[in-house]
Amino acid sequence: MDKLVRYIKFPIVFDTYKLKSDLDAIMNKNWVDHYNKNDYTGKWTSVALMSKDGKSDSIYALANDNDKIINTETLDSCLYFQEILNGLLFEKTAVRLLQLAVGAEIKPHSDHCLGYEDGSFRLHIPIITNPEVEFILDDNRLIMNEGECWYINANFTHSVANRGKEDRIHLVIDGIRNDWTDALFYKEATEDQFVKPEIKMSEEQKQLMIAELQRMNTTAANELIKNLK
Numbered sequence: 001m002d003k004l005v006r007y008i009k010f011p012i013v014f015d016t017y018k019l020k021s022d023l024d025a026i027m028n029k030n031w032v033d034h035y036n037k038n039d040y041t042g043k044w045t046s047v048a049l050m051s052k053d054g055k056s057d058s059i060y061a062l063a064n065d066n067d068k069i070i071n072t073e074t075l076d077s078c079l080y081f082q083e084i085l086n087g088l089l090f091e092k093t094a095v096r097l098l099q100l101a102v103g104a105e106i107k108p109h110s111d112h113c114l115g116y117e118d119g120s121f122r123l124h125i126p127i128i129t130n131p132e133v134e135f136i137l138d139d140n141r142l143i144m145n146e147g148e149c150w151y152i153n154a155n156f157t158h159s160v161a162n163r164g165k166e167d168r169i170h171l172v173i174d175g176i177r178n179d180w181t182d183a184l185f186y187k188e189a190t191e192d193q194f195v196k197p198e199i200k201m202s203e204e205q206k207q208l209m210i211a212e213l214q215r216m217n218t219t220a221a222n223e224l225i226k227n228l229k
Contacts, residue, residue, distance in 0.1 A: 004195055005116070006138050008151040008188045014084060016147040019127045022078040023097070023169060029074055031099060032057045035215070038208050042104025042162075049075040049171075050085075050095035060216055061094035061174050067219075069093065081171065084125070090181050093120065094174040097127075101167050106160040108136075112209065112224060114154035116177060116185055117194040124150045125171040132164030144170075151185070 031045035051058035052067045056074040069092060075081060085095065100106065114122050126144045135142045138156040152158065162168050175181070185194070210228055213221040 003193045004153075005151075005189050005193045006140070006153050006156055007142060008185065009144075010149045010151065010184070010188065012149040014125060014147045014149065015080065016127075018080040019125070019147060019171070022080045023127050025077055026074050026097075029056060032059050034098070035060065036109075036212055038107075038212075039109050040104060040106045043099075043101035044104055044106060045099045045101075047074055047097045048072050048095065049078070049081060049097065050092055059096055060218070061096065069095070084171070085173070088123075088173065088175070090178050091176040092173060093176060094172075096172050097169060098172050099167055099169045100133075100160060100162045102162055102165060104162050106158075108157050108159040109205075110157050111154035112228075114174070115156075115194070116151065116153065116181075118155070119177045121175055121177060121181070122152055122154050123173045123175070124152055125173070126168070127171055128166060128169045130162075130164035130166050130168065132162070133168050134159075134161045134163060136160070 026047065029047050031047050034040065034044040034046055046059040048056045048059050049072055050069040051060075051072055052069050054070045054072050056072040058072075071082075075085075075095075085092065111122075114120060124144060126146050126148060129144065129146055131143075133144075135144060135158070137152060137158045142150070142152075144150050160168075182191075206228055210225055213225050213228075
C-alpha cells in the first residue's frame with residue numbers, strides 16, 4: 001500500500017479577520033508576475049514578505065540556497081503575519097503572498113525537492129479563496145479553506161484553476177526541517193510515510209526548469225542545474 005504523504009491539513013486555524021486586515025494594508029503594493037511564465041495562463045502574481053535582499057519584489061523560492069532571508073518592508077506593516085511567522089519555529093527560505101486571479105490557471109507541474117523527506121517543505125495558509133478554486137494534487141482535489149494551514153508535497157504533480165469570481169490569495173511559507181517541525185509533522189503521520197518519491201520528469205520539463213534556473217542565476221540555482229544535467 002502506498003503510504004507516501006501528499007498533504008497534511010494541520011489542526012491549526014488562523015484568524016481570518018486579522019489575515020485579511022494585514023492583506024488589505026498591502027494590496028496596493030507592487031505585485032510581481034510569477035517567474036515561471038511557462039507554468040500558467042492568466043494572472044499569477046506575488047509579493048515577498050521575506051527575501052534575501054529584503055525587497056518585496058524578490059519572489060524567488062529556492063529551498064537549497066544557503067543565504068538567509070530577512071523581512072521585507074511589506075512585512076514590517078503586517079503585525080499578524082509577523083506573529084504567525086514568529087510562531088513557526090523553523091528557518092524560512094521563502095515567504096510570499098501568491099495571488100491567482102479570476103480565470104487564471106497554473107498548469108500541472110512538480111517542484112524540485114519540496115517534500116518533507118527532502119529536508120524542506122511548503123506550507124499554504126489561504127487568506128482569500130472560493131469554492132470554485134480547483135487545487136489538484138496527484139489527481140486528487142484539495143479543498144483548502146481560509147485560515148487553515150496545509151502542507152503540500154510539491155514533488156507530486158499539482159495544478160490550480162481559479163474558476164470563481166474572486167482572486168485567490170495564499171500566504172505561502174517555505175522552510176527547513178528541524179526537530180520542532182518533526183514533532184509537528186509526526187503528530188499527523190509516521191516517519192516512514194515521508195519517503196522520497198520517484199519523480200519522472202520529461203526532457204521538455206527538464207529543459208524548461210533549467211531555463212528558469214539559468215534566468216535566476218544564483219548559487220543554488222546553478223547547483224540545481226548541475227544536478228538536473
